[in-house]
Amino acid sequence: MLLRIFGCALLSFALVPFAVDAGGAKKVDPPKVDPNKKTETKPETKDEKKTEEKREFDDKDALLGVVKSVDKTKSTVTLHMEKSKKDRTFGLTSKTDYFGPRGGDRSSTGIEDECLAPGYDLKVVPTKDGRNAAAVQFDVRKGEEKKVEAKKDVKK
Numbered sequence: 001m002l003l004r005i006f007g008c009a010l011l012s013f014a015l016v017p018f019a020v021d022a023g024g025a026k027k028v029d030p031p032k033v034d035p036n037k038k039t040e041t042k043p044e045t046k047d048e049k050k051t052e053e054k055r056e057f058d059d060k061d062a063l064l065g066v067v068k069s070v071d072k073t074k075s076t077v078t079l080h081m082e083k084s085k086k087d088r089t090f091g092l093t094s095k096t097d098y099f100g101p102r103g104g105d106r107s108s109t110g111i112e113d114e115c116l117a118p119g120y121d122l123k124v125v126p127t128k129d130g131r132n133a134a135a136v137q138f139d140v141r142k143g144e145e146k147k148v149e150a151k152k153d154v155k156k
Contacts, residue, residue: 057099057137062123063088070116077133079122090124091132099137106138115139 065079068087075092098106098113106113115138116122123137 057097057103057123057135058125059123059137062125062135062137064121064123067116067118067120067122069118070111072111075111077116077122077124077136079124090126092136093132096133097135099135101138101140103137113138115141 063079063081064083065081065088068078068080070077076089077092078087078089080086081088092111096110098110100106116136121139124133125135126132127134
């Protein structure tokens with residue numbers, strides 16, 4: 001019995017270096033060198049790629065208003081602000097991010113989105129200068145309001 005335990009211990013000590021080597025350090029790609037340029041560029045890591053893909057609507061600085069008019073030629077939207085009871089116009093640039101009511105990305109539709117029409121509620125995060133919109137969050141589409149309410153009733 002003792003001989004069996006000693007043999008198993010000896011075998012495990014013999015196999016441990018192979019297991020540690022198998023887990024080993026991750027391979028790192030060498031920096032890419034562009035033949036036209038003399039400077040080296042670092043390869044992108046997985047974390048950097050994820051941060052570019054993940055964008056979220058930050059509503060702490062968002063202003064709530066109702067769409068009064070949309071000018072697609074000037075790329076502007078005029079909102080009637082709920083708190084101040086005044087109209088305010090925001091420019092929609094190529095850097096403006098568009099989000100759905102549940103936080104999904106709607107940048108593919110942008111200014112052509114059907115929820116960017118008079119009567120819809122809209123949350124806008126203005127840029128630092130206050131003239132353009134850094135991010136826009138749309139309201140639920142008119143046809144989907146009934147679907148959302150029905151789902152809530154079923155869950156209760």
